[in-house]
């Protein structure tokens with residue numbers, strides 16, 4: 001299977017509002033995508049479709065080769081990891097970090113859990129180590145800092161060994177140190193050929209981890225531009241996306257953008 005995500009003219013309407021307007025987007029194996037756009041551009045809604053949690057009002061969506069609407073989404077969802085603020089809010093504050101990560105496997109392993117228990121625990125340990133939360137395994141989720149919480153949540157979303165990982169604004173609310181730590185972990189994930197296909201939603205080009213390959217620029221529910229980062233993330237395209245005259249720089253693997261009118 002080559003196409004991991006294939007959306008053709010996908011629209012989402014609620015009442016008289018069109019939230020996504022004829023979005024076409026293809027994501028292939030090995031790719032790492034950033035979805036960029038201003039507030040209300042439709043990024044989270046697009047991720048909900050990509051996660052199999054929202055069905056198009058019109059158009060066609062194939063996820064991992066399966067047509068949304070014709071596949072049992074409960075079989076599809078364990079194959080797609082999702083980390084978002086909305087999901088983090090549903091994690092009980094009293095749960096230990098170890099259990100936050102480990103319990104993600106239970107949905108997948110179900111009644112075979114006993115058989116896989118040691119395997120699950122060793123995978124959870126590896127993921128906690130990879131995301132720098134191994135030392136916090138016995139801490140309650142509710143006592144973690146925002147950055148620690150984000151990293152624990154990403155470890156959890158990888159627990160089912162998904163083929164596609166969707167990250168909705170993982171760096172939102174982090175301080176500079178927290179953001180840099182998260183970016184380092186995501187850079188490692190992006191560079192590892194064993195990693196799932198990655199899609200990361202953000203408002204800021206500064207939050208694009210090195211190793212990401214493609215960008216989808218969204219504006220007002222539509223695709224403004226999409227393709228390889230170095231071809232598509234131009235001052236012209238970014239200015240059109242945000243409706244603001246912007247300059248863009250790419251130095252030592254990091255992107256920055258600022259108003260072209262800054263003296």
Ligand SMILES: Nc1ncnc2c1ncn2[C@@H]1O[C@H](COP(=O)(O)OP(=O)(O)OP(=O)(O)O)[C@@H](O)[C@H]1O
Nearest residue numbers: 014017019037038039040041042043044045046203
């Ligand atoms: N159920 C709904 N009914 C009506 N409008 C909705 C509904 N859900 C979302 N919207 C609107 O659709 C637009 C896109 O929302 P979405 O959350 O996808 O945007 P976003 O790009 O993720 O925004 P942000 O960056 O601010 O998080 C917003 O204007 C939002 O108010």
